Amino acid sequence: MFGWEFPPHILGGLGTASYGLTKGLSMQQDMDIVFVIPKPYGDEDQSFLKLTGACNIPVVWRDVSRECLREHFGNYMNSQEYYDLRDHIYADFRYLTTNDIGCIEFSGRYPDNLMEEINNYSICAGVIARKEHFDVIHSHDWLTYPAGIHAKNVSGRPLVVHVHATDFDRSRGKVNPQVYSIEKNGMDYADHIICVSNLTRDTVIQKYHQDPSKVTTIHNAVEPISKEIEEIVPVHGTNDKIVTFLGRITMQKGPEYFVEAASLVLQKNRHVRFVMAGSGDMMESMVQLVAKRGISDKFHFTGFLKGHQVYELLKSSDVYIMPSVSEPFGISPLEAMQVGVPTIISKQSGCAEILENSIKIDYWDIEAMANSIYSIISYPAMYDYLKKEGKREVDEIKWEYAGQKVRNIYEQVCNRR
Amino acid sequence: MKTICFYFQIHQPFRLKRYRFFDIGTDHYYYDDFNNENILQSVTARSYLPANQAILEMILANKGQFKVAFSISGVALDQLERHAPEVIDSFRQLAKTNCVEFLSETYAHSLSCLKDPDEFKYQVKLHSKRIEDLFGKKPKVFRNTELIYSDELGEMVADLGYKTIITEGAKHVLGWKSPNFVYQSAVNPNIKLLLKNSKMSDDISFRFSDYQWSEYPLTADKFIDWIAKIPENEQLINLFMNYETFGNLQPKESGIFEFLKVLPYYASQKGITFSTPSEVVANLKPVEALSVPDLISWTDEERDLSAWIGNALQNEAFNKIYSMSERIRMIKDRGILQDWLYLQTSDHFFYMSTKHSSDGAVHKHFSPYESPFEAFTNYMNILSDFMIRVRAQFPSGIEDEELNSLVTTIQNQERTIADLENEIKHLRTKKSKLNIAPE
Numbered sequence: 001m002f003g004w005e006f007p008p009h010i011l012g013g014l015g016t017a018s019y020g021l022t023k024g025l026s027m028q029q030d031m032d033i034v035f036v037i038p039k040p041y042g043d044e045d046q047s048f049l050k051l052t053g054a055c056n057i058p059v060v061w062r063d064v065s066r067e068c069l070r071e072h073f074g075n076y077m078n079s080q081e082y083y084d085l086r087d088h089i090y091a092d093f094r095y096l097t098t099n100d101i102g103c104i105e106f107s108g109r110y111p112d113n114l115m116e117e118i119n120n121y122s123i124c125a126g127v128i129a130r131k132e133h134f135d136v137i138h139s140h141d142w143l144t145y146p147a148g149i150h151a152k153n154v155s156g157r158p159l160v161v162h163v164h165a166t167d168f169d170r171s172r173g174k175v176n177p178q179v180y181s182i183e184k185n186g187m188d189y190a191d192h193i194i195c196v197s198n199l200t201r202d203t204v205i206q207k208y209h210q211d212p213s214k215v216t217t218i219h220n221a222v223e224p225i226s227k228e229i230e231e232i233v234p235v236h237g238t239n240d241k242i243v244t245f246l247g248r249i250t251m252q253k254g255p256e257y258f259v260e261a262a263s264l265v266l267q268k269n270r271h272v273r274f275v276m277a278g279s280g281d282m283m284e285s286m287v288q289l290v291a292k293r294g295i296s297d298k299f300h301f302t303g304f305l306k307g308h309q310v311y312e313l314l315k316s317s318d319v320y321i322m323p324s325v326s327e328p329f330g331i332s333p334l335e336a337m338q339v340g341v342p343t344i345i346s347k348q349s350g351c352a353e354i355l356e357n358s359i360k361i362d363y364w365d366i367e368a369m370a371n372s373i374y375s376i377i378s379y380p381a382m383y384d385y386l387k388k389e390g391k392r393e394v395d396e397i398k399w400e401y402a403g404q405k406v407r408n409i410y411e412q413v414c415n416r417r
Numbered sequence: 418m419k420t421i422c423f424y425f426q427i428h429q430p431f432r433l434k435r436y437r438f439f440d441i442g443t444d445h446y447y448y449d450d451f452n453n454e455n456i457l458q459s460v461t462a463r464s465y466l467p468a469n470q471a472i473l474e475m476i477l478a479n480k481g482q483f484k485v486a487f488s489i490s491g492v493a494l495d496q497l498e499r500h501a502p503e504v505i506d507s508f509r510q511l512a513k514t515n516c517v518e519f520l521s522e523t524y525a526h527s528l529s530c531l532k533d534p535d536e537f538k539y540q541v542k543l544h545s546k547r548i549e550d551l552f553g554k555k556p557k558v559f560r561n562t563e564l565i566y567s568d569e570l571g572e573m574v575a576d577l578g579y580k581t582i583i584t585e586g587a588k589h590v591l592g593w594k595s596p597n598f599v600y601q602s603a604v605n606p607n608i609k610l611l612l613k614n615s616k617m618s619d620d621i622s623f624r625f626s627d628y629q630w631s632e633y634p635l636t637a638d639k640f641i642d643w644i645a646k647i648p649e650n651e652q653l654i655n656l657f658m659n660y661e662t663f664g665n666l667q668p669k670e671s672g673i674f675e676f677l678k679v680l681p682y683y684a685s686q687k688g689i690t691f692s693t694p695s696e697v698v699a700n701l702k703p704v705e706a707l708s709v710p711d712l713i714s715w716t717d718e719e720r721d722l723s724a725w726i727g728n729a730l731q732n733e734a735f736n737k738i739y740s741m742s743e744r745i746r747m748i749k750d751r752g753i754l755q756d757w758l759y760l761q762t763s764d765h766f767f768y769m770s771t772k773h774s775s776d777g778a779v780h781k782h783f784s785p786y787e788s789p790f791e792a793f794t795n796y797m798n799i800l801s802d803f804m805i806r807v808r809a810q811f812p813s814g815i816e817d818e819e820l821n822s823l824v825t826t827i828q829n830q831e832r833t834i835a836d837l838e839n840e841i842k843h844l845r846t847k848k849s850k851l852n853i854a855p856e
Contacts, residue, residue, distance in 0.1 A: 268438055375438070
């Protein structure tokens with residue numbers, strides 16, 4: 001499997017989904033997974049898979065002693081594996097910038113030279129594909145498609161690409177042609193395409209011109225919440241109800257509709273506070289919009305929240321809202337429902353396809369959004385119903401089931417050859 | 418000799434308009450006039466008028482041997498009066514044939530029997546009077562909203578002077594018994610029960626045009642043949658259904674009208690007659706007592722009340738509206754009283770249902786809302802506004818009981834004042850007469 005993020009060092013939903021899916025897959029006894037990411041930090045949970053960092057793959061032959069390697073890798077990777085990989089260097093990459101053991105440095109994030117990093121990642125994938133033995137290649141999102149294609153060409157094994165998002169979702173239609181071409185190339189080469197929602201599936205079929213018979217929807221799921229998180233006690237500093245928006249403050253997530261709806265609700269009910277958690281390129285304009293509407297006293301920005309802070313906020317919330325303009329899946333409402341928070345989601349998000357006990361509105365319909373917020377905070381029966389039934393529902397959405405579906409696709413593509 | 422007892426239900430709720438929370442306290446009009454008129458006129462054109470016409474022709478053609486019963490809810494009558502008065506005229510025409518019986522029900526097609534017996538009785542009386550005014554006959558047979566019934570409810574209806582009640586032949590109540598008899602209530606032997614033959618009623622109303630059904634196509638001679646084959650001692654076939662079956666649920670193209678029209682012909686060949694509910698109880702004796710301790714209805718697989726008060730949302734809305742009963746009874750404002758009736762209609766609660774079984778599709782089909790949550794929010798917003806209006810009638814700090822006594826005191830005082838004024842007037846005229854006299 002090729003991925004770009006892996007918990008706990010994640011920047012978006014991609015890492016969470018990759019983790020959940022591999023964990024769900026690993027419940028099948030005969031499944032061994034090698035998961036490649038650009039740069040592991042060493043504190044990842046490796047109990048159920050083998051995690052390989054592209055930054056530890058030699059692409060230039062260097063004569064390095066075992067002692068030196070031990071110093072470099074610690075217990076993370078054994079030196080024999082390094083030597084095995086070194087035997088599979090397949091071309092002269094001395095023109096690349098490499099370190100003293102012949103590996104390429106990765107940032108592991110989304111840097112400005114992303115295209116270069118994607119290319120380097122694919123070079124490393126070539127080495128891994130020559131060394132490892134495997135039956136299926138699974139690439140998560142466009143960043144790793146070139147690596148997947150490379151591995152397929154080297155090994156002849158079937159390639160499954162997993163579409164967590166397309167550039168049409170990220171850019172509200174203003175597609176970056178370079179990204180599009182990588183995405184399209186990956187899909188063209190793939191033996192099968194997995195999409196996280198029917199919404200994404202439609203985009204893949206229509207905008208990327210894929211044969212519908214090779215595109216399948218497998219909805220995401222959620223990991224059960226850990227005991228630690230369960231024990232977090234919600235804090236309620238005021239008696240005001242709290243309505244939360246959590247996510248990157250970018251065009252895709254529709255933050256401005258949230259602000260407008262907030263201003264409508266506040267005209268009628270002053271005992272509500274609105275929280276916008278996250279950061280992004282629209283943050284500043286949102287602060288300005290809030291000021292312009294004159295609701296700054298009731299509207300709060302928290303900036304980017306990490307780990308437990310997220311759950312602290314969620315647990316203190318009375319309403320969680322995701323007004324995304326275009327959301328391939330959107331795992332965060334499911335996480336809110338897990339801790340018993342009523343949710344409002346846009347019909348334009350993939351998770352709306354599977355969630356029953358969540359209020360669904362059009363992202364642009366700020367009146368309906370405001371009305372739903374008002375309903376949850378004003379009518380206790382509504383709050384209680386969504387809280388209880390939402391939790392019950394989401395507890396049944398398990399990665400194990402998603403893993404089983406992925407397995408079926410693996411078997412399908414393997415048998416076809 | 419077997420007899421078929423037809424009863425058709427006519428009901429249209431006042432569907433509510435999209436009512437946002439900003440409107441609370443400012444907008445006091447709650448109904449989606451456009452949608453209501455649209456639906457009513459479409460149903461009128463497709464179903465009510467052609468079906469009435471067909472039944473009238475059948476009655477005339479069979480020289481009074483074909484008989485049916487109707488139950489028209491008060492809210493449906495209000496809407497028909499407003500948007501399609503020709504339907505009421507056509508019912509009047511049917512009423513004149515004396516082959517048609519009109520049944521009694523709650524005016525608002527409400528579930529008031531579950532929560533507010535006083536309101537229930539008031540609505541039954543109101544409806545009965547309306548029917549009498551329109552069609553010249555006082556209803557004698559009672560059918561509750563959605564055929565809801567229990568022993569206790571039977572007592573309540575008996576108190577209102579009814580001796581016959583129409584309800585569902587629910588399997589879990591009947592057990593091995595057949596619905597094709599007249600039964601009597603287990604607690605009050607004076608109450609006679611007519612039970613719906615679900616299988617045969619649904620054959621017409623739900624399965625008639627279902628080509629996946631093994632008996633498709635259903636023809637009149639086949640249907641009458643089934644009835645003829647029922648054991649000889651089972652003499653009563655109760656076919657109760659939504660009137661929209663004809664033309665709307667089963668479209669005209671399915672041949673449903675032709676099916677209806679030839680029923681009397683095949684029936685007479687087999688010696689089967691038609692009767693109204695009143696005739697049935699006059700001619701047939703109850704065979705046994707039927708005990709119904711828990712409430713039953715004619716809706717969904719469970720035949721219970723879960724379609725209206727099955728989840729927390731429905732319960733909340735239901736309890737909220739009836740929390741106002743006491744206050745409402747002291748109010749004289751006609752606008753408020755009318756809204757009070759229209760908001761009680763059971764359909765509003767039906768839209769909030771979250772049942773996921775195969776019946777869920779039915780809930781979706783009839784609902785003007787996209788989701789039960791939207792239905793709940795909209796209803797509660799309207800109810801919030803309505804409650805503000807109700808509270809504004811009297812100071813809010815006073816308890817209902819105290820308020821009630823105050824209102825009575827005021828009324829008594831008013832009466833006394835009026836009496837005294839009359840007396841003064843009387844004395845004055847007397848005095849003026851006296852003044853004139855000495856001269």
